[in-house]
Amino acid sequence: MFTLYYAAHTCSLATHIVLEEVGADYSTVRIDFGSAQQRSPEYLKVNPKARVPALVTDRGILTETPAMLAFVAQSFPASDLALMGDPFAFAQIQSFNSYLCSHLHIAHAHRMRGYRWVDADDAHSIAAMQRKVPEAVGGAFELVEREMLRGPWVMGERYTICDPYLFTLAQWLEADGVDPGRIPKVVDHRRRMSERPGVRKAIAQELA
C-alpha cells in the first residue's frame, strides 16, 4: 500500500503513472501549491524539503523521483520496469533519470522558481533566468533527442521507468518556449505515451 503526495502539473505525475501501470494498491493526496500547503507544518512532517512528490510506503517515506521510480519498479519485479537484473541496463536507466532530474528539470525550474538561486525581489535576474529557459531546456531536450532516446522507448524496445519521467517533463516544453519541431522523437514519444490507459487514468485523476 502506497500513498503518493502530489500536485498537478509537477513531476509527481511520473511516479503516479508507474504506480498505475504496475497495478499498485495506492491512494493519492493532493497538495495545494496555491495556498502553500507544501510549507504547512503538517506536510513538512511528511517531507521536510517542502516539495512534491513524497511516497509513503510500509517501510517509511521516500522522496526524489529517480529513487521513487526505481523503488516502485523493484517492488513489482514482474513488471521489470527498471531492468534491475542487468546492472549495466539499470545503470543506463539511472543515468537517464538523473539527467532529467538534475539538468532538464532544473533548467525548467528557472522559469518559475528563480527565487531559489537569486533574491526574490531582484526582478532583473528573475527575468534574465526566464529569458534563458527556452535555450537551456531546449538544449537539454535536444541532447535527449540526439543521444539518449533510442526509440520506440527511451531504452529501445523495452518500456521502462524512463518513459513516464520523460513524458512528464515533456508536458512543459511548449510553456518553456521550446520549439517542438526541433525534437520530433521526443514529441512522438509524448504522443504515444499519452495514449496509454495508465497515463490517461493518472492524468485524469490529478486534474479531476
Add this chain to the structure above:
Amino acid sequence: MFTLYYAAHTCSLATHIVLEEVGADYSTVRIDFGSAQQRSPEYLKVNPKARVPALVTDRGILTETPAMLAFVAQSFPASDLALMGDPFAFAQIQSFNSYLCSHLHIAHAHRMRGYRWVDADDAHSIAAMQRKVPEAVGGAFELVEREMLRGPWVMGERYTICDPYLFTLAQWLEADGVDPGRIPKVVDHRRRMSERPGVRKAIAQELA
C-alpha cells in the same frame, strides 16, 4: 576494468573514491577544464554532455554520479556499498544521492556556472546568483545535517556510496561561503572521511 574521466575539484572524486575503496581495476584520465578539454571533439565522443565524470566500462560508457556510484557498488557485491538486497534501504540511498546531485550540487554550481541559466554577459544576474550561493548551499547542507545524516555515516552504522558523495560536495562549503559552525555533523563526517586510506589515495592521485 574501468576508466574514469575526471577533473580535480569536481564531483568525479566521489566515484574515484568508490573505485579505490572496492578495489576495482581502474585507470584515470584527467580532463583539463582550463583548456576547455571537456568540449573537445575527442571528449564529446566519450561524453556528449561535455562534463565530467564519465566511466568507461566493459559494457559501455556511463555518466551521472548517482548512476555510476550504484553501478560500481553493484559490480562489487561483496562490498555491499549500496545495500541493494534491501529495496527500501537502497531507495533511501538513491534518494540521498539524488538530493545531492539535483539540489546541493546545483545550488553550488550557481557560483561558477551561472551562464547555464542566464546570458553569460549579464554581469548583474551572474553576480546575483553568486551572492545567493551561501544561503542556497547552506540551506541544503542544513537539511542534510538535520534530516538526513544519521551518523556515524549517512545511512547510520553502515558505510555506503552516500558517504563519498557527501564528502566530495562538502569539500566546497567554505568556498561557497557556508559557515561550517552551522553544520557540525557534516564537518565531522568530512574529517572522518578524509582519514580513510582510499580517500587519501584518490585525492593524492587527482592532485598529483
